[in-house]
Amino acid sequence: MEQYGERLICVRYRYDERSKQRHKTIELIIESTAWEPPMNPESIVSLHIGTHEREIQNSVRNAGGIWKYKQQVWQLRYDHVLELGLTDRIIDHECNE
Template sequence: MALAVEYDESSDPVDVAFFCPVAHPAKPDLKKLKPGQNGTKKLFSIYGDRLLRVRYRYDASRHVRLKTIEIIVDSIPWIPADENAPDNTLVALKIGPTEKLLQQKIKTAGGRWNGFKRRWEISLGKAKEFGLRDRIDPKTLPKRAGKKHA
């Protein structure tokens, strides 16, 4: 579903110089709020479930506060890259150096340390079985055939 957003430039002038990275510090003061928190309720009543985040940016040198929002404008079905990959596909896992118990579990399941990649390698099936899908390095998953996006 695509969302058309109307914007009236006359009602909300934007100072382009404010967004210049040279004139302002790399990390501006930020306040991040989730929908439903104080400071988001009016926007939540407008955007509903499409509202993901409200941010307040403060610029002390200009005495300006900007309110920005993150909204969902489109939603389409998506299939994860590992969905159609065979379970015996070798994948690399991002495991921290202090996670010794997890490293031992991977080693016991036939996984091994790849010093060049600095990742633990194990079969995709075992990674799924252990609930480690979120730790899979996406670069190690096979590329899906089909439509390429520009």
Template sequence: MKSRLNLKPGQKGTKKLVEQYGKALLYVRYRYDESRGVRLKTVEIVVEEKPWQPTVRIRDDDIVAVIVNFSEKAMQNRLKSVGGKWDPEVKLWFVPYGPIRGTELEERIHKDYFKRGQEL
């Protein structure tokens, strides 16, 4: 079955369907079944809308901010050893994600500070 025509609401040929489905209408498609010799008109409608937040996939070369308390000297030294840099303005450590992936430091990543593939 081939789809030959995809119409958005408001285009010619969608008026009655816009009246029927309103803002829920996304597309009207005409599909052709050559083996049966028929044309099908289908609609794509929204049946549910919920809030959704996409997950951010972090790559090994991405720079992430890590929360480490001032008293945790061993953690600070560990971050330094893998190339981490302290930013005194935001009071966070910035480090490439790769060396901390799968460690307890991964759980300390600050979600609001993220730099895709940038230098420290």
């Protein structure tokens, strides 16, 4: 810990009986970046679909999508959104009924 600080994740010892040696190995963090965990396929997401986009509306409806008049959005399971190629239309991830 003194040498590597908070980048140190773990220390392991490996033993080689044949050569009668002990090897100390370490696991270090070398980079940290932002990451979003994958969305649950069954999550309901809200989609923006224009009122003139009837074909897309029908595809969403046929996949089980529901029009939410109050919010003016379509809601559909995330896995169906992926299948339809509509991820760029997602407004938010989790929706309350």
